[in-house]
Amino acid sequence: MSKKKFISEVFKSGGTIGALSPSSSFLAKKMLKPIHFDTANCIVEFGPGTGVFTHKLLENMNSNAILLTFEINPTFHDELMKINDSRLIVINDSAEKIDHYLLLHNQKKADYIISSLPFAMIPDVVVDNILKNSFEVLSEKGKFIQFQYSLNALSKLKLLFSKVKISFTFLNLPPAFVFVCSK
Secondary structure: OOHHHHHHHHHHOOOOOOOOOOOOHHHHHHHHOOOOOOOOOEEEEEOOOOOHHHHHHHHHOOOOOEEEEEOOOHHHHHHHHOOOOOOEEEEOOOHHHHHHHHHHOOOOOEEEEEEOOOHHHOOHHHHHHHHHHHHHHEEEEEEEEEEEOOOOOHHHHHHHOOEEEEEEEOOOOOOEEEEEEEO
16 A cells, blocks of 8 residues: 555544554564564454554465454455455454453464554544453463554553563654553
8 A cells, every 4th residue: 555545544434544654664563573474373364454563464374274354444454455465354343342252263373463443543442442352352371562653542551561671763754652461
C-alpha cells in the first residue's frame, strides 16, 4: 500500500488509526525481537494496518504456526486478505473478541500477542476489555507486546502484567515506546 493511500485512510478513519505513517522496519525489529519463533504455535496481531509486522511475522514463523490478525479498517483488511499464506487468518472484528476467535480456530492459548492499537484513541472500557481478554488467553510464558507513542498505557499494563519492560526507538515516525509484558 502506498504512503499516500495510508494517509488517506488515516483521515477517513475517524480516529481509529493512530499513526502518521506505516511502522518502520526498526520498530518491527524491536517488536518481534522477544518472540521465540521456533516454539510459537499461535501468534495474534492487533491492528496490523498495512501489514508491516504481519509480513515479518510470517517470514519468521514455523510452518505449523498460525497468525490471527484483527483489523477493523475495511481497506487494510482487504489488503491483508491479499496475502497468500495459509497460516494467516485475517479477522475483521474487534480485538476484544480474541477468546472467541482462538476457540473458533482450535487454539486454547496465544503464545504472543503483538499490538499496534492506538490505546489513547480507543474508549477506556474497550482498552480494558482488550487487555483483560488478552491476559486471560495468553499462555503462561507468553508475551503481550505493544507499541505506543507515549507512556500513557503503562499504568494499565502494569495493573495486569507482573513484568513490563520498556524500550524506545527514535527510528520511527513518530518515535515509539515498545512494551513487552509478561504474566
